[in-house]
Amino acid sequence: MRLGAWTETVSRKVADIRFSELQIRTQNLLHVLTVTAAVGLTGNAASASDAERGASVYKKCRACHELGEGAKNGVGPHLDGLFGRTAGTLEGFKYSSALKKKGEEGLVWDETSLDAYLEKPRGFVPGTRMSFLGLKKAEDRADLITYLKQSTEAAPSDEANAPATDARPEIGAAAMALEGDIAYGEYLATECVTCHQTSGRADGIPSIVGWPKDAFIRALFEYKVNLRTNQVMQNMTVNMGNEEIAALAAYYGSLEPQ
Incomplete structure (x- = not known):
């Protein structure tokens, strides 16, 4: 070749x-x-x-915590902007001294701290007013945290604490329009302290200390008209008028959680 x-x-x-x-x-x-x-x-x-x-798990939370557009503080603080927030610092909400102390010690809400809190709130923050017993399943906590993170990344709305703008009349609106008599509310509260502690602790019974006025009144009217089903509370509220409910809301709203 x-x-x-x-x-x-x-x-x-x-x-x-x-x-x-x-x-x-x-x-x-x-x-x-x-x-x-x-x-x-x-x-x-x-x-x-x-x-x-996680959205399905959140159904257990939404009675107390709002999130999303127009979310406002109620029985619990709204959850918008939750991740990265120092515990006990959301403006306009009355936290327990236990949770505020945790925040002062450096507790910031993230995936890890929320997982521990959601597993057993009163174990992670002894003295918290949150009466929820917790989520035992790690999968439920992980799914809920995923949902919350996706749903709360937006900054809180400027109207986070504004009154509801639903076109339907608010339940208890007449009582909400009244300026409750705190002294009268303290007198009426002698019927409440059998179960609810004025310290704000939630040892088996939900705390009602420091609740926002509208949330407190709304809850009592929901018992009054049987939207909430606790028989004791239904019996307590059935004969209450607007002035009595407004007075109780004013009294308990004036108390500071210990």
């Missing part, structure tokens, strides 16, 4: 080898990209699924 022909043959073989290597590398790269995309899609689907399950 002539040298020129031999050189040409070798060159073609080298080119073929290089092309084959390039094909293999390209196939490997496409495989990696395909796997990565699949993992990403699976992760996103799992995240969406976690958030959906």
Whole structure:
């Protein structure tokens, strides 16, 4: 074989080898990209699924905590902007001294601290007014935290503590319009202290100390009209008038949690 022909043959073989290597590398790269995309899609689907399950778990929280557009403080503080917030510092809400102390000690709400708190609130913050017993299942806590993180990243609305703007008349609106007599409320509260501590502690019975006026009145009217089903509270409120309910709201709203 002539040298020129031999050189040409070798060159073609080298080119073929290089092309084959390039094909293999390209196939490997496409495989990696395909796997990565699949993992990403699976992760996103799992995240969406976690958030959906978390929304269901949140139903246990929403009686006390609002979140989203127009969220306001009620029985519990609203949850907008929760992550990264120092515990016990949301303006306009009366926290227990136990939770404020935790904040002063450096407790900030994040995935880790919320998981510990949600597992057993009164174990993590002894003396908290939060009467919720906790979520035992780690999966439920993780799903709830995923949902809260997705739902509360937006900054709190400027109207976070504004009155509700629902077109329907607010239940108890007439009582809410009254300026309750604190002294009269203290007198009426002698019927309440059998169960509810004026210290604000929640040892088996929810604390009602420091509740916002509208939330307090709304709750009593919901018992009064049987929207809430505790028989003792229904019996206590059935004959209460607007002035009595407004007075109790004023008295308990004037107390500072200990």
